[in-house]
Amino acid sequence: MFDLRSDTVTKPCDDMLKAMMAAEVGDDVFGEDPTINRLEALGAEMFGHEAGLFCPSGTMTNQIAISVHTKPGDEVICHETSHIYQYEVGGIARNSLCSVKLIDNDSAALRAEDIEENVHADYDWLARTSLVVAEDTSNRGGGKCYELEDLKKIQSACSKHGLAFHLDGARAMNAIVKKGHDSKEYGSLFDSISICLSKGLGAPVGSLLLGSKPFIKEARRRRKGMGGGMRQAGYLAEAGIFALTNNVERFKEDHDLAEIIAQKLMDCKAVTNVITPETNILLFDVDKLCEIYLERLSKEGVFGVAFGKKRIRLVTHKDIDRSRTELLLDLIERALN
Numbered sequence: 478m479f480d481l482r483s484d485t486v487t488k489p490c491d492d493m494l495k496a497m498m499a500a501e502v503g504d505d506v507f508g509e510d511p512t513i514n515r516l517e518a519l520g521a522e523m524f525g526h527e528a529g530l531f532c533p534s535g536t537m538t539n540q541i542a543i544s545v546h547t548k549p550g551d552e553v554i555c556h557e558t559s560h561i562y563q564y565e566v567g568g569i570a571r572n573s574l575c576s577v578k579l580i581d582n583d584s585a586a587l588r589a590e591d592i593e594e595n596v597h598a599d600y601d602w603l604a605r606t607s608l609v610v611a612e613d614t615s616n617r618g619g620g621k622c623y624e625l626e627d628l629k630k631i632q633s634a635c636s637k638h639g640l641a642f643h644l645d646g647a648r649a650m651n652a653i654v655k656k657g658h659d660s661k662e663y664g665s666l667f668d669s670i671s672i673c674l675s676k677g678l679g680a681p682v683g684s685l686l687l688g689s690k691p692f693i694k695e696a697r698r699r700r701k702g703m704g705g706g707m708r709q710a711g712y713l714a715e716a717g718i719f720a721l722t723n724n725v726e727r728f729k730e731d732h733d734l735a736e737i738i739a740q741k742l743m744d745c746k747a748v749t750n751v752i753t754p755e756t757n758i759l760l761f762d763v764d765k766l767c768e769i770y771l772e773r774l775s776k777e778g779v780f781g782v783a784f785g786k787k788r789i790r791l792v793t794h795k796d797i798d799r800s801r802t803e804l805l806l807d808l809i810e811r812a813l814n
């Protein structure tokens with residue numbers, strides 16, 4: 478079976494499990510888990526930030542960041558496709574009491590002009606714009622990455638208007654590998670960054686929030702308030718350290734596999750459009766309701782998800798057996814022809 482529903486289905490490999498079993502742990506609410514401290518320092522160091530915070534999920538790291546950067550009644554600028562808006566249970570309103578300005582352009586990515594055009598002037602009757610959130614890679618954008626130059630322009634628009642800039646970098650490591658960014662230069666563009674360890678990186682649980690020392694100090698309080706203070710979670714942090722040390726460079730294999738599948742899809746009769754994948758997320762359109770084709774794919778042992786009435790998403794990851802790539806392509810062809 479080929480489970481291409483998401484890179485979140487990845488499981489820890491034997492070496493990761495061995496490392497987890499040997500982790501040194503302590504009570505992290507007291508700041509005494511040495512492995513969590515090591516993971517937070519490693520993440521911060523990689524992105525040139527001062528401090529890090531280990532959280533149970535990417536939703537929590539994003540939501541904590543939004544709440545620290547804003548005050549109730551403020552407005553957050555993000556793309557209409559963004560995870561923080563689409564899939565975090567209305568968290569911007571629920572947790573931060575903020576409104577949201579959705580950017581709806583044709584690229585699934587923000588542009589500096591979008592900030593300039595949508596930042597509110599300082600009038601008593603307008604919500605105060607205080608935060609911009611970018612997503613790299615973009616999930617609904619088919620794993621698309623920002624160009625560094627475009628991020629720099631957005632960052633300077635943010636700093637011109639006194640706005641904080643947060644990165645939902647659930648898959649930032651995919652973007653870094655694809656674009657060959659220097660992670661410190663990339664990291665320097667954002668006031669805070671959320672990185673997921675439990676997607677393509679292969680750790681079982683966890684996300685890191687990175688930022689300045691005062692930002693992380695406040696984020697720590699909010700994490701506790703959300704029920705995210707963990708105790709001997711160093712076993713999980715050790716998996717994160719293993720993931721950041723061993724599973725980043727291999728992302729190229731996932732990006733290559735997505736491209737190989739995209740090529741095959743172009744030859745399938747049921748497929749009307751393939752969005753060329755940049756990283757490990759592959760979107761394509763079919764000529765009938767996607768449930769019909771998802772069912773046919775699943776009968777062949779290939780699993781994807783619906784991403785619109787006639788759009789399907791497949792995500793490549795480390796647990797797809799590369800020795801059976803030809804078989805995977807044959808099964809896809811059989812289901813979609």
Ligand SMILES: Cc1ncc(COP(=O)(O)O)c(C=O)c1O
Binds near residue numbers: 645648
């Ligand atoms: C772009 C993006 N951001 C944030 C998240 C949230 O991560 P989690 O599922 O750990 O809450 C996801 C999860 O799929 C995601 O794709």
